[in-house]
Amino acid sequence: MLFAVAMIFVDQTIVSIAAPSIVEDVGLTSSGMQRVVNAYLLALAAFFALGGRLADVLGHRRAVVSGTLVFVAASLLCSAAPAGDLAESWLVLFRAAQGLGAALVYPAALAVVVEAFPVGERGRAVALFIVLASGFTVLGPLLGGWLTVWTWRAIFWVNVPMAAVALVLTRLAHVPSVRRPERVxxxxxxxxxxxxxxxxxxxxxxxxxxxxxxxxxxxxxxxxxxxxxxxxxxxxxxxxLVTLRVFRERAFTADVLVLFFASLTLLPVMFFASVYAQTALSASPIQAGLYLLSFFAGFGIAAQGGGRILDKRGARPAMLLGTAFGCAGFALWGAKLTDLSPHAQWPYAVLAGAGIGLLLSPASTDTVNRAIGASYGEVTGVTQTVRNYAAAVGMAVYGTVLIHVTTDRVAATLSAAGASAGEVRGAARAVAEAVTGHPDDHRPTGEGPTAALMRGAMGAFRADFAEGNQWVFYGMALALGMAFLCALLHPGTRVTDGPTGAATDGTTDARREDARRDDRP
Incomplete structure (x- = not known):
């Protein structure tokens, strides 16, 4: 299952690193490239609930195999994108197809892991799975930087060997595939x-x-x-498609709300920290990937601790600690961004990663343990829909904040350097879009006064961009502060194995009767 989801996590970040090479090679516009990057994430968010339901209807093994084949076929088609007018539509279509394949694979893969362990061991097992799977996210920038030197098309070819290994291991592991014959x-x-x-x-x-x-x-x-x-x-x-009555349970709702606000940070921080490192710190794509390792160091160490806390004390203590550490970590990390010194930032990046690591596995596992009628694939689809929708919202909102703040700061820098009000307006927007990864085709050219000022102020522009990122990271800290408040809503009840092996935690007789009705033929 780890090899099956490895492709999904790598592809969340690898394309962003290769974006300039893709734009140059196939002739995309800047807005077209943005649509290509977002197509994958939007498809993940839109189809995860469907993927969770299909995992139950088809059976988990069939869903993993089918999703893997769809994903790798779409990857090969992305790598074959033609140059010219057809390029944008081609890449958007098949990036969305990758998202559909990923939406089939991940709910089924996590459900296989959950079902392989008793409730008392799930916290550590799911924590290990999430840590190792999420670790592939940081490989995206590293692999993207290395492969793009050869050809950007190789970032899609790398999915083929991972898919082959996943399919072989799925067969050798004799993964069960129990079907729930229901209407989609x-x-x-x-x-x-x-x-x-x-x-x-x-x-x-x-x-x-x-x-x-x-x-x-x-x-x-x-x-x-x-x-x-x-x-x-x-x-x-x-x-x-989504059994909304699961939200009647207060603990489940609290878990999902914590996951929503935490997901406003987890994937976006990969993108914005990587762009910050390459722009404000002048790092290479490979160095940008290394910059993110401190975040993952804290994430990986703390995630195992979060799993142990879940197994011994329940999800609430781990979520409270994680959201508090994460909020403090992102706030302190953001405050250090304008120093332009990675050495001054790494302790706070570790703290931010530790906060996310502490809460992610307990919140995710607690929702699955509370599945109605043991529909693990369905509930995983619900939680992953929420997480990916939140990530898409976070990417969109933080990107807008970054452009606006950077534009204001660049305008102030140009005005202080002596540019006229008429020159400042267009030039500030052009610089902001260029450094935030959305280059504009109408940026100032030639040897006019603004062009000369811009060349001389590049160091100041990097500081302006760092200040824009500072507000993005403060927004992430605010999101985790909201997650802390949501964690307080959790009643603190624990899920244990009941007499029949079902997950119980002292919930109402009505809920148990709902579950029994779901299990009837």
């Missing part, structure tokens, strides 16, 4: 995909459309309205 809720799948896609699109485009633009709020508001319709529909259908 196609209307629900369409509604959740449309709602999430629209809302995230509005947040992503806010930096270019503007927060006051009707199109921005039409997308955000329309997406949220569609999600409300989705919830109403799911409550009325007999075999819903």
């Amino acid at each position: 809720d196609v209307p629900g799948a369409v509604l959740i995909a449309l709602g999430m896609g629209l809302s995230v699109l509005g947040l992503q485009q806010a930096s270019s459309w503007g927060w006051s633009a009707p199109a921005t709020w039409a997308c955000v508001g329309g997406g949220l309205a569609v999600l409300a319709v989705f919830c109403r529909y799911e409550l009325r259908t007999e075999q819903p």
Whole structure:
């Protein structure tokens, strides 16, 4: 299962590193490349609930194998992208297909791991799985930097050997594949995909459309309205895509809220820290990957501790400690970004990583342990939908904040250097978009006064970009502060093995009766 999910985690970051080479080789616009990067994450968010349901309907082994084949086929097609007008549509389509394959693989893979261990050992087992699987995320920048020197197409070829090993090991391990013959809720799948896609699109485009633009709020508001319709529909259908009654349980709801706010930081920090290192610290792609290792060092060490706390004391203590450490870590890390010294930052990066590591496994495992009718694939699909939707929202909001703050700081730098008000307006936006990874085709050229000032102020621009990132990291600290408040809502009950092997924790008789009805033929 680790080899099966390795591709998913590597692909979350590897394409961002290779983006400049892809733009140059196939002739994408900057906005087109942004859509390519976001297509994968949006597809993950939109289809995870469907993937969790299909994992139950098809059986976990079949879902892992099918998803792996879809993922690797889409990877090969991405690597074959043609140059010219067709390039953007081609890459967006097959990056989304990769997301669909990943949405099939991950819920089923985690469900296999969960079912392989008794409740008392799941905390440590799932913690180890999540640590090792998440560790592949940091390989994205490292592999991307190394492979792009050869050809950007190789970043997709690397998925082929990982898929081959995953398929062979899945067969050798005799992974069980028990099917739950149920109807797949196609209307629900369409509604959740449309709602999430629209809302995230509005947040992503806010930096270019503007927060006051009707199109921005039409997308955000329309997406949220569609999600409300989705919830109403799911409550009325007999075999819903998402069993919303799991949210009746206070502990489950608290777990999911903690995962939502924590996920506003986990994947976004990989992207923004990597871009910060390459821009503000002038690091190479490989050095940027190494910069992230301190975060993962704290994450990996603390995750095992979080699993042990879950097994002995339940999820609540681990989530409270993790959110508190993470909030402090990101706030202190952000305060040091403007020093432009990685040596001054690593202790706080370790603390931030430790906070995420402490809470992630307990919150994820506790939700699965509380699955109604032992539908591990379904509940995993719910939690991963929430996590990936939050990551997409975080990427969109933080990206908008970064561009706006950097634009304001660059404008102040140019004004202080003597540029006129007319020159400052366009030049500041061009510089901000260039350093945040969204280059503009209309940046100043030639030997005019602004171009000369810009050449002389590059050091100041790096500091301006670092200050923009500072607000992004403060936003991540705020998100973990919200997660701490949500962790306080958890009742602190523990899940143990009941007499029949079902997960119980003193919940109501009504809930247990719901579970028994779900298990009837």
